[in-house]
Amino acid sequence: MGQFAVIGLGRFGSATALELTKLGHSVLGVDAVNKIVDAYAEELTHAVIADATDQHALEELGLDNYDVVLVAMGDLQPSLMCVVHLKSLGIKTIWVKATSRAHHLILSKLGVNRIIHPEEEMGVRVAQALSYPMVNDYIPLGNGEFVVEIDVAxxxxxxxxxxxxxxxxxxxxxxxxxxxxxxxxxxxxAFTLQAHDVLLVSGQLHALKALAPQLK
Incomplete structure (x- = not known):
């Protein structure tokens, strides 16, 4: 079981925090708005009201005890301030939601571990699902390599x-x-397929695209 902290409980942050909880992880949810924290207090492992732009407030949360800290704040300036403070506190693994190219550029200069563009990433997944309906899910491994889960027609x-x-x-x-x-x-x-089998396949994207027409 992992330990994750999610800072900012808007739509993206709360959805991530709740899903991590469902997967059996320990999740700390942080937001500056009392009403939002109260809404998730019973569903998350811990839910705390704190100003994430205040370094002392972040320090009191003991974030160095968590595997990953996800900054899911929507506004550029508070997000960047939070990241700067987390870096100052020596937090090793920081993932951040980016809302613009400028946001992404600054985050990359700050050296965060991963920058997330939720709308773009979801758009890619929707496009893939429309183009290859037999593909249940996929994981990019880098260098053009993917693992895909495929339903056998x-x-x-x-x-x-x-x-x-x-x-x-x-x-x-x-x-x-x-x-x-x-x-x-x-x-x-020599393995013979049956309808409704589920395949887990890995390969380069061009190879998987070449395979796709045979699976429809």
Missing amino acids: TQLEGQTLGKLLASAKSIIHFLLIKRKGEIIMHPDN
């Missing part, structure tokens, strides 16, 4: 993984298959 019943590999014409890896609660690790090329 009815028309693929009886087809082998080897035949799918041949159609891809590029290197992809079948990591595992989920079938009615069973998990089959590293299936070989």
Whole structure:
């Protein structure tokens, strides 16, 4: 179980904090507005009213005990002030929501660990879902490499993984298959698919795109 602090409980921050809680993690939610903190006090592990632009207030939260501190504040100046104070306090892992290119640029100069653009990232996911409806989810690994979760369509019943590999014409890896609660690790090329199997596949984006038409 991880420990996470989310500073700013607007729509993005609260959704992240609540989902982390559902996943079994310990979550500290921080916001300057009493009403907002009260709304999530019973759903998060801890919920605290604090001014995140005040270094002393942040210091009292003991944020160095958390695996990641997520700054989810919407306004540019308070967000940057909060990040500067967190860096001064020696917080090692800081993720920040950016609201503009200027915000992103300044955050990159401050050396935060990850900059998040929620609307852009969600837009990419929606576009991928529209273009490849058989893909349940995907994780970018960097350098053009992705892991994708794919539903096996009815028309693929009886087809082998080897035949799918041949159609891809590029290197992809079948990591595992989920079938009615069973998990089959590293299936070989002779493995025969059944409708409603779930494939976990890794490969370069161009290879996965080449495979996609065979999965519809």
